Amino acid sequence: xxxxxxxxxxxxxxxxxxxxxxxxxxxxxxxxxxxxxxxxxxxxxxxxxxxxxxxxxxxxxxxxxxxxxxxxxxxxxxxxxxxxxxxxxxxxxxxxxxxxxxxxxxxxxxxxxxxxxxxxxxxxxxxxxxxxxxxxxxxxxxxxxxxxxxxxxxxxxxxxxxxxxxxxxxxxxxxxxxxxxxxxxxxxxxxxxxxxxxxxxxxxxxxxxxxxxxxxxxxxxxxxxxxxxxxxxxxxxxxxxxxxxxxxxxxxxxxxxxxxxxxxxxxxxxxxxxxxxxxxxxxxxxxxxxxxxxxxxxxxxxxxxxxxxxxxxxxxxxxxxxxxxxxxxxxxxxxxxxxxxxxxxxxxxxxxxxxxxxxxxxxxxxxxxxxxxxxxxxxxxxxxxxxxxxxxxxxxxxxxxxxxxxxxxxxxxxxxxxxxxxxxx
Amino acid sequence: xxxxxxxxxxxxxxxxxxxxxxxxxxxxxxxxxxxxxxxxxxxxxxxxxxxxxxxxxxxxxxxxxxxxxxxxxxxxxxxxxxxxxxxxxxxxxxxxxxxxxxxxxxxxxxxxxxxxxxxxxxxxxxxxxxxxxxxxxxxxxxxxxxxxxxxxxxxxxxxxxxxxxxxxxxxxxxxxxxxxxxxxxxxxxxxxxxxxxxxxxxxxxxxxxxxxxxxxxxxxxxxxxxxxxxx
Numbered sequence: 167x168x169x170x171x172x173x174x175x176x177x178x179x180x181x182x183x184x185x186x187x188x189x190x191x192x193x194x195x196x197x198x199x200x201x202x203x204x205x206x207x208x209x210x211x212x213x214x215x216x217x218x219x220x221x222x223x224x225x226x227x228x229x230x231x232x233x234x235x236x237x238x239x240x241x242x243x244x245x246x247x248x249x250x251x252x253x254x255x256x257x258x259x260x261x262x263x264x265x266x267x268x269x270x271x272x273x274x275x276x277x278x279x280x281x282x283x284x285x286x287x288x289x290x291x292x293x294x295x296x297x298x299x300x301x302x303x304x305x306x307x308x309x310x311x312x313x314x315x316x317x318x319x320x321x322x323x324x325x326x327x328x329x330x331x332x333x334x335x336x337x338x339x340x341x342x343x344x345x346x347x348x349x350x351x352x353x354x355x356x357x358x359x360x361x362x363x364x365x366x367x368x369x370x371x372x373x374x375x376x377x378x379x380x381x382x383x384x385x386x387x388x389x390x391x392x393x394x395x396x397x398x399x400x401x402x403x404x405x406x407x408x409x410x411x412x413x414x415x416x417x418x419x420x421x422x423x424x425x426x427x428x429x430x431x432x433x434x435x436x437x438x439x440x441x442x443x444x445x446x447x448x449x450x451x452x453x454x455x456x457x458x459x460x461x462x463x464x465x466x467x468x469x470x471x472x473x474x475x476x477x478x479x480x481x482x483x484x485x486x487x488x489x490x491x492x493x494x495x496x497x498x499x500x501x502x503x504x505x506x507x508x509x510x511x512x513x514x515x516x517x518x519x520x521x522x523x524x525x526x527x528x529x530x531x532x533x534x535x536x537x538x539x540x541x542x543x544x545x546x547x548x549x550x551x552x553x554x555x556x557x558x559x560x561x562x563x564x565x566x567x568x569x570x571x572x573x574x575x576x577x578x579x580x581x582x583x584x585x586x587x588x589x590x591x
Numbered sequence: 592x593x594x595x596x597x598x599x600x601x602x603x604x605x606x607x608x609x610x611x612x613x614x615x616x617x618x619x620x621x622x623x624x625x626x627x628x629x630x631x632x633x634x635x636x637x638x639x640x641x642x643x644x645x646x647x648x649x650x651x652x653x654x655x656x657x658x659x660x661x662x663x664x665x666x667x668x669x670x671x672x673x674x675x676x677x678x679x680x681x682x683x684x685x686x687x688x689x690x691x692x693x694x695x696x697x698x699x700x701x702x703x704x705x706x707x708x709x710x711x712x713x714x715x716x717x718x719x720x721x722x723x724x725x726x727x728x729x730x731x732x733x734x735x736x737x738x739x740x741x742x743x744x745x746x747x748x749x750x751x752x753x754x755x756x757x758x759x760x761x762x763x764x765x766x767x768x769x770x771x772x773x774x775x776x777x778x779x780x781x782x783x784x785x786x787x788x789x790x791x792x793x794x795x796x797x798x799x800x801x802x803x804x805x806x807x808x809x810x811x812x813x814x815x816x817x818x819x820x821x822x
Contacts, residue, residue, distance in 0.1 A: 172702075172703040173703055173704075176692075176700075176703060179691050179692060179696075180691060182691065183690065183691030490686050491689055491690075493683075494683070494686075494687065494688070494689055494700075495689075495704070496648060497646070497675075497681035497683070498675075498676060498681070498700055498701040498704055498705070498753070499672050499673065499675045499676020499677070499679075499701065499704040499705050500672065500676075500704050501668065501669055501672035502668075503669070504672075504704070586643045586648045586649060587639070587642070587643055587646070587648055587681065587683070587765070588639050588643070
């Protein structure tokens with residue numbers, strides 16, 4: 167045992183003698199390990215963030231179209247609805263005995279490229295994402311009044327709006343200034359939301375009454391002429407009769423009801439509706455984006471290969487200088503096997519140290535940048551810091567390092583046999 | 592008197608792969624215990640090859656190589672490595688030492704690879720023996736020094752200390768004095784002999800320089816014992 171230790175000490179001293187190349191070999195493995203793990207962690211965080219964009223909602227209901235379309239325009243602010251749900255149908259389902267709550271969503275207007283969502287108090291109370299994260303206001307109050315608007319954090323920061331600022335809503339979501347402005351009926355910023363890391367940050371929220379009010383004097387999708395326009399000051403919340411909405415979120419009293427309710431909504435006689443289970447649709451959508459993930463992974467594996475090759479080169483180039491050393495070891499009784507073992511140990515050690523430093527780099531990097539990644543990119547760290555998948559990757563890297571180390575080891579033992587005691591260098 | 596022989600070569604023939612003629616062709620070579628044999632011959636004549644055969648690094652195609660009564664030819668390569676670690680000390684012409692180890696670490700290196708040589712000494716013995724060898728070889732203050740800081744003469748003495756540690760029965764020296772000047776050569780060999788006499792170690796010393804011949808107990812001409820030739 168002490169012989170083995172002495173043997174290993176010999177290998178360590180030899181490595182220390184070649185500090186710089188040793189350092190480079192370890193660094194190349196450490197950096198590539200850190201990169202692979204970062205990609206893996208980012209992928210996990212992205213997937214988690216994506217599939218957890220909405221939680222605790224059992225069904226999303228919209229006019230009949232495709233599930234992907236429905237989830238895109240409700241959760242991700244992308245695309246648009248083809249049709250509306252009548253207020254009566256909405257009320258019908260809202261009052262259904264197995265429904266706990268609903269959040270209505272009325273879309274179609276925008277403000278300087280951001281969407282305007284008309285909803286009610288249930289949105290502030292019940293909307294959840296990433297498990298139990300709810301909508302929270304950084305300042306102000308919910309948009310429950312007729313001319314109130316709440317800004318998503320991204321909207322507020324990009325447009326530099328403050329509480330009390332007046333916001334004009336445009337008809338349709340267009341970049342820059344809308345063609346048709348509801349400029350006769352401006353809204354006032356009543357609240358600004360905390361960042362959520364979801365698409366919620368890039369919308370403005372008004373009440374269903376507000377949405378109804380700005381379209382009150384419109385006829386057949388066209389702005390009123392000057393004489394038919396109704397002045398904002400003459401509209402009162404109590405007088406407004408709410409009309410169709412775009413979609414609604416639904417929570418059942420008991421999860422067991424979900425499938426039955428979904429079927430009931432999908433076969434609703436009064437109006438063609440579509441109900442989807444958001445988690446399932448989000449997973450489908452994520453799988454469709456899987457190629458991005460694959461590309462990222464492939465790049466990391468290529469980086470790992472380069473790291474391993476760098477180590478191989480570092481060890482191989484040192485072999486020639488070490489032939490004399492090998493001869494001395496041979497003269498005092500080292501066999502070719504022992505010479506090979508020395509080199510295998512060397513590369514295994516480099517790989518192990520590289521992998522551990524890489525893991526350390528990645529973990530410390532992620533924890534140092536955690537806050538920044540969350541606020542800037544909406545990447546939230548979830549689960550344990552090191553997953554079993556990470557450990558498998560580390561083992562694969564270490565194993566490849568070990569096997570690559572066999573190449574110089576075999577070469578060294580051949581050289582040792584050839585040189586004998588008279589290495590001419 | 593068979594048991595007095597430490598080296599017995601008979602009908603040994605060694606040819607490098609790809610060579611046209613054998614480098615070594617030795618019908619008989621006997622060296623007795625405690626002898627200090629000087630083997631001279633021109634450079635490139637195959638002296639180093641003989642030493643590699645004697646240390647079990649090279650395997651002759653024919654003949655018997657008996658060291659301490661054991662036939663190296665019949666051993667596996669692993670057994671020959673063990674045998675070399677346990678019973679032989681080797682001193683090179685130059686570059687005898689591992690540059691990143693200290694003087695003391697270089698001296699104790701054989702113990703790393705030879706359990707049996709180590710078992711002859713307890714760890715207290717090892718440090719006492721290293722200390723004694725260093726004192727005697729004039730390396731007393733240099734034990735923890737890096738070997739690259741030493742003069743060539745000092746390096747060769749470290750090599751002697753390494754070859755002697757753990758009392759191997761046979762020391763093979765391959766022109767160890769060629770990098771020393773004349774005065775140092777003789778002093779170096781006398782130091783080596785003193786140590787070997789104290790331990791009863793046999794020395795086979797190979798050189799092309801016959802000026803040192805007279806201090807050995809026996810002198811052999813390589814060309815007389817070897818019928819082969821490099822060319």
